[in-house]
Amino acid sequence: DTAVSQTPKYLVTQMGNDKSIKCEQNLGHDTMYWYKQDSKKFLKIMFSYNNKELIINETVPNRFSPKSPDKAHLNLHINSLELGDSAVYFCASSRIGSGTGASGYTFGSGTRLTVV
Amino acid sequence: SQKIEQNSEALNIQEGKTATLTCNYTNYSPAYLQWYRQDPGRGPVFLLLIRENEKEKRKERLKVTFDTTLKQSLFHITASQPADSATYLCALVGGIKAAGNKLTFGGGTRVLVKP
Numbered sequence: 117d118t119a120v121s122q123t124p125k126y127l128v129t130q131m132g133n134d135k136s137i138k139c140e141q142n143l144g145h146d147t148m149y150w151y152k153q154d155s156k157k158f159l160k161i162m163f164s165y166n167n168k169e170l171i172i173n174e175t176v177p178n179r180f181s182p183k184s185p186d187k188a189h190l191n192l193h194i195n196s197l198e199l200g201d202s203a204v205y206f207c208a209s210s211r212i213g214s215g216t217g218a219s220g221y222t223f224g225s226g227t228r229l230t231v232v
Numbered sequence: 233s234q235k236i237e238q239n240s241e242a243l244n245i246q247e248g249k250t251a252t253l254t255c256n257y258t259n260y261s262p263a264y265l266q267w268y269r270q271d272p273g274r275g276p277v278f279l280l281l282i283r284e285n286e287k288e289k290r291k292e293r294l295k296v297t298f299d300t301t302l303k304q305s306l307f308h309i310t311a312s313q314p315a316d317s318a319t320y321l322c323a324l325v326g327g328i329k330a331a332g333n334k335l336t337f338g339g340g341t342r343v344l345v346k347p
Binding site: 149156225 | 266273275280319339
């Protein structure tokens with residue numbers, strides 16, 4: 117199936133730990149994103165990569181570090197997890213040039229991160 | 233500041249009726265506006281987009297209008313069905329040449345279609 121897949125689906129961890137979320141797309145898209153959806157359901161962009169190059173880096177704590185080994189993968193590593201990091205994190209991808217909004221994004225099913 | 237506003241109150245509608253959702257924006261000059269559907273526990277699913285020079289766009293039972301003068305988009309679900317129950321999100325990019333263009337979402341409107 118062509119899709120954006122992210123793992124794990126659920127992640128429960130203690131404060132202070134380091135964790136990673138992986139994302140892969142087989143759609144042939146050149147641009148990938150990480151979005152965060154908080155408890156109020158607002159979706160906010162965190163990062164965007166185009167062909168392995170960082171092009172959007174929102175005001176995100178530097179404890180969050182994205183890594184794109186190739187244009188089909190975009191992983192998110194989080195250091196020193198805090199309670200406020202609890203949210204659902206979505207990976208997405210789109211065709212090149214979608215920075216204009218000219219094409220829709222394909223989202224993964226999300227990773228629900230709970231920090232205790 | 234830039235804002236994308238959708239009615240945060242849930243829209244309850246009887247099956248067979250038309251659901252109409254509103255998306256208003258300020259301090260944007262979007263070339264495109266997009267609509268997504270999100271079901272609980274799932275990622276948003278792209279439905280359709282409309283260009284600034286298009287007044288109306290249709291896809292099956294969905295219809296979107298885009299009024300750049302009013303800075304508003306309307307999203308219609310005609311002949312609504314219980315399976316249409318979900319949260320609907322509008323999204324747009326802040327201008328074609330803006331550095332680091334990003335797709336920004338409104339807060340979404342939940343639709344509940346009752347049989």
